[in-house]
Amino acid sequence: MNILCRRKSLDKSDLHQNPVKIEDWGWNTQWEEAFSLYRTQGLDCGRVIRESHHIYTLITAQGECLCEVSGAFQYKAIGPQDYPVTGDWCALRRAGKGHGVLEARLPRKTAFSRQTAGNRSDEQVLAANIDTIGLVFAIDGGRNFTKGSLERYYTLAKHSGAEIQILLNKADLCSEEERSWALNSAAEAAPGCRILLVSALTGLGLDQCNRKKGETIALTGPSGVGKSTLINSLSGTNLQKTRSQRENDKRGRHTTTHRQMFRLPSGALFIDTPGMKELQMWGDLQDVDAVFTDIVQIAEACQFSDCRHEQEPGCALQAALQSGELDERRYANYLKLKREIDFLNRRQNDQAKRNEKDRWKKIAKFQKEMTKERRNR
Known part of the structure; x- marks a missing residue:
């Protein structure tokens, strides 16, 4: 069935179809080598920059392309971990201007995963081919930041193979004593990890965040800790919708509903992920x-x-x-x-x-x- 018949809300007006340099989105000689066999089959390469209900938006040399996986892809997939996620590089076959069918996914170099909810023990990949994972916590009170939750996130991040940094957000709302407690708590929970005090509102510490050209950084953490606001601050524009916390208990509001990649003016690639209410373990x-x-x-x-x-x-x-x-x-x-x-x-x-x-x-x-x-x- 045609993609647009199934998802009428996604049409050509949603896509930016101007030619781009895919090198600006992380393509390099290693990916070219991994893709060489598919190129001989007449397939194009693209990176997943958005995924929602198995509808994928890819960035390609011809611009954005709306895709779904092929029937052969579905038959070969053993579990949800085999399907593309934001950050994956894929081989696609063109199916008209701005549309395509995903025939294969290139092997991942890193992946941030958790166990799927329910009775099955499947891997749910949250973001792929990331260089750095930013674990974001709000330190302005409430239950968003605890040593136990940081230890859990840090363990999952260790399994990903990516570099890790901890971003203690909303530092502008804390006293010096509260900031010191947060830094010490994070250092005890994640010894040896890079820890930054930041404020998406004032810009405190944002100049220290890893954001090199071509680097892919995924932000993850509980709801309402300011992941989307951090991306907006780093980009200098409102790329993502944001909402405030509940004032009575400082608990987050679930705003981001899908995983999406953004290219910032610095050339860095940021993946925004929805806040996770359930974080089941995955790893060794x-x-x-x-x-x-x-x-x-x-x-x-x-x-x-x-x-x-x-x-x-x-x-x-x-x-x-x-x-x-x-x-x-x-x-x-x-x-x-x-x-x-x-x-x-x-x-x-x-x-x-x-x-x-x-x-x-x-x-x-x-x-x-x-x-x-x-x-x-």
Whole structure:
């Protein structure tokens, strides 16, 4: 079915179809090499700059192009993680001016993901091919910023493979004492990470944000922490709609409803993501250890290498907890994240078998349909 028949609200007037340099959107020799096979097939390359309900807006050398995935693409996809997301580079076949069909997605170099909500253990990719993840929190009160939530976001970001920076927004609304507490809390929750005090309203700290030409930066965090406002401030224009927090509890309002990439005057590429109310873990146990390096270092001093850190003699972790060297809250969250990922890994093993079975069913069905179509010609 034609895209415009399914989504009448998206027509040519929504697209900017002036020629562009795709190098300005992150294209380089590595991507050209990965795309070379598709070019011989007469396909064009493009980067997903917006995705909404499986309708994709891509930036190409001819301008923006509205696309959907091909039937073959759907048959080959095992789960939601295989579908394009904002930041992906894809191979597309033209289907008229300003429209196309996505035939393939190039392999990702980085991906920021979480586990999908519900009973399945699928990966939901939130943004792809990003150089830096900005974890945005508001520090003007309410429950938007806690050590536990930062540790959770930081663990997911570690798994992405991208660089990480923490943006403590709305610093202009805080006293010096509150700013100091926020900086210390962030440093304890994410040791070694780059932390910035910023204000989207006054511009405080924005000159220190990574925004090099051609670099892709994804902003993520809870609702109402000022991600969209930060992008507006960095761009010098109102690219995104914004809303204020609820005054009674400083909780965020859900404003951004889709993931979209913007090119700023500096040449940097920013991806704005909706605030996340549910953030289920995705990754490996090593990602947790990479965030809680202080706990891992203490555990290395245990008397026995197979210490379970419970009642064993010579347990360095229990000694650190009793002396106050190790914060009980942080240790409890460390164990909690470990349990969540361990449970995820066990569920994934069972689901992998089901996915492989479903995959071959799809391939067999596709082959039958192709055979039937050839016979009817």
